[in-house]
Amino acid sequence: MSTDSVVFAFSKESAKDFGKKKRINRSAKLKQCKLDARREQWLSQVKNKGGKEELVGGGGSSISSMPVNLLGNSEAKSRGKDIERLSLNDSDMESSINSSIHSILGSHDLCKDSVGSSRGSSISSISGGCYCESGEEEEEEEADDDDDGCADDWETVADALTASDKQHHSNLGNSVEIKSPVVSTASKSVDKGCEVDGLKAQCDGTVPRVTAKGHAWRPDDAFRPQSLPTLSKQYSFPMNAERCCGRGAGSWIHSVVSQPTSCPICYEDLDLTDSSFRPCLCGFRLCLFCHKRILEADGRCPGCRKQYESAKGEVVVNGGPPPFRFTRSFSMSMRS
Amino acid sequence: MQASRARLFKEYKEVQREKAIDSDIQLVCDDSNIFKWTALIKGPSETPFEGGVFQLAFSVPEQYPLQPPQVRFLTKIFHPNVHFKTGEICLDILKNAWSPAWTLQSVCRAIIALMAHPEADSPLNCDSGNLLRSGDLRGYQSMARMYTRLAAMPKKG
Numbered sequence: 124m125s126t127d128s129v130v131f132a133f134s135k136e137s138a139k140d141f142g143k144k145k146r147i148n149r150s151a152k153l154k155q156c157k158l159d160a161r162r163e164q165w166l167s168q169v170k171n172k173g174g175k176e177e178l179v180g181g182g183g184s185s186i187s188s189m190p191v192n193l194l195g196n197s198e199a200k201s202r203g204k205d206i207e208r209l210s211l212n213d214s215d216m217e218s219s220i221n222s223s224i225h226s227i228l229g230s231h232d233l234c235k236d237s238v239g240s241s242r243g244s245s246i247s248s249i250s251g252g253c254y255c256e257s258g259e260e261e262e263e264e265e266a267d268d269d270d271d272g273c274a275d276d277w278e279t280v281a282d283a284l285t286a287s288d289k290q291h292h293s294n295l296g297n298s299v300e301i302k303s304p305v306v307s308t309a310s311k312s313v314d315k316g317c318e319v320d321g322l323k324a325q326c327d328g329t330v331p332r333v334t335a336k337g338h339a340w341r342p343d344d345a346f347r348p349q350s351l352p353t354l355s356k357q358y359s360f361p362m363n364a365e366r367c368c369g370r371g372a373g374s375w376i377h378s379v380v381s382q383p384t385s386c387p388i389c390y391e392d393l394d395l396t397d398s399s400f401r402p403c404l405c406g407f408r409l410c411l412f413c414h415k416r417i418l419e420a421d422g423r424c425p426g427c428r429k430q431y432e433s434a435k436g437e438v439v440v441n442g443g444p445p446p447f448r449f450t451r452s453f454s455m456s457m458r459s
Numbered sequence: 460m461q462a463s464r465a466r467l468f469k470e471y472k473e474v475q476r477e478k479a480i481d482s483d484i485q486l487v488c489d490d491s492n493i494f495k496w497t498a499l500i501k502g503p504s505e506t507p508f509e510g511g512v513f514q515l516a517f518s519v520p521e522q523y524p525l526q527p528p529q530v531r532f533l534t535k536i537f538h539p540n541v542h543f544k545t546g547e548i549c550l551d552i553l554k555n556a557w558s559p560a561w562t563l564q565s566v567c568r569a570i571i572a573l574m575a576h577p578e579a580d581s582p583l584n585c586d587s588g589n590l591l592r593s594g595d596l597r598g599y600q601s602m603a604r605m606y607t608r609l610a611a612m613p614k615k616g
Contacts, residue, residue, distance in 0.1 A: 388524055388559045389462060390469035407560070416462070417559065420525045425560040 386410035388417075388425060402431060463523040467493045470562050477564070484567045494519040497533070498567050502611065503575040507603030508536070511611025515570065516546075517563055527557035530566060535610035537603040539577045539588035548573070549583045 385392050386409050397410040407426020409417075414431075417423070422431050471493070474486045482501075489495035496517035502508025514533040520526040530553055532546035540549040552561060552569050561569075577599075582588025590599040 389466050390473075391465075412462075413559070416525060420522075423558075425558040428556065428558055 384408075386413055388413035403427065403429070405429070463519065463521055464493060466524055467519060470564070473562070474564060481564070483571060484564060486563055486567065494521070494523075496528075496563055498563070500567055500571055502607060503571050506575050507600045508538075508574050508607050508611070511607035513574075513611050515567065517566075519563075524559040524561070527553050527561075528563060528566060529553075530570065535606055536574075537584065537587050537606040538574060539579045539582040539584050539591055540573055542583040543586075547583060549578075549581055 384398070386397065387407075388409050389412065391410060391412075393408070393410055398408070400411060400414070401408060402414050403424040403426060405424060405427035407424055409425065417425065418431060423429060424431055467488075471488050474488075478485075483503075484501075485499040487497050487499075489497070496519065498515040498517065500513050500515060502511040502513060512534075513536060516531055516533050518529040520528065530548055530550075532541050532548065534546075535543070536546075537543065541547070542549075548570065550569060550573055552558070553566065577587070577591060579588045579591035587599060587602065590596075590602065
């Protein structure tokens, strides 16, 4: 939802810019009309729904101030081009924004055992609902464009993971700066009321997207103290959902942030697969090799000394929040 | 075999790095055998063992860290959970409560904690355990202090 409003505000800004240049493009105008209509529709939807929605909307509204920067950034790139191109860019930008979200989600997947995969679908359906039919069309268009943006962002994510050169991030840096406030506001709104009601789906939709975003940018932000508190809040949300203890959350962040923690048993560094491997509910993590060795021996978790259960995955699925549990059990069956 | 060796090497490095931090524990690896370690631990303060330095002998099995290391006191100590003659230690984490996440260093810490908090209900040293169980804390402390002076402190003169 939050990113939707980003898109809206952004396209609005860009449209204003055309006016400034006194070369109003017809297609741009048409587009603007369409967007305005959609926006109104969306706003009315927001009004119709209760306080929950307003919370989410609040997150969105505070976000809408950000895109000015975002625009400034992207404008600098596209200013040299002629207007027709710009008007095309209108949709291109949308797609690139969304694609970056997708790709970030993708990175989230990597770190979190494709937690997002099931969520991703729910997100797209939700945003489709917000947009009405034309919005859905666009999403489909964007799906085609996704590839390039994805590839780029994957590279940056990979860079972030290795965290060797910060120079690489500088090109992404601006958008990073812009997005992190978005994250905080949205996560706040989520914290307030994402419990058990009909709107849960929508709240949920924002959560993984948002956390995923914060997630992917972590390598940069780790050194920015002012954003840390909100981040910990963010992280605590999915971790609570997983019923992992605080220690688990900490180590999770660590493993994501480019310096992989080492396996506490063999002291070898955890690789990407290992760092998303959670064999026990207590949150104790170890590498797959050690896990196997322990299973061959007494089969007790080194963290809580309880017996590892081979069939635990299925049991867990029935218990907790569906998406997380499901993917987790999935990873279990893949690996053990 | 290889895993335990690798892990012990890592622990060795860790010990070297943290030497300055934990001054109560000195872990030393045998020069020729990485499965044999000795440790010097300081008796915890406000216990009868204060001021004493106790030597521990570690014998690490090849299945380490899945199997706990065998530890015993080389220094005589009057403690309900330490065998007076052999130095064997009755400590759950060295037996069934062992976890591979423990290290030799953390075992040392656990032993220091055990020295400060004797468990009189599962005594290896019955004399010591009986003193505590009968409520003769003073008797226990003076005995323990005596043995600390005799065995764990540098001889004067």
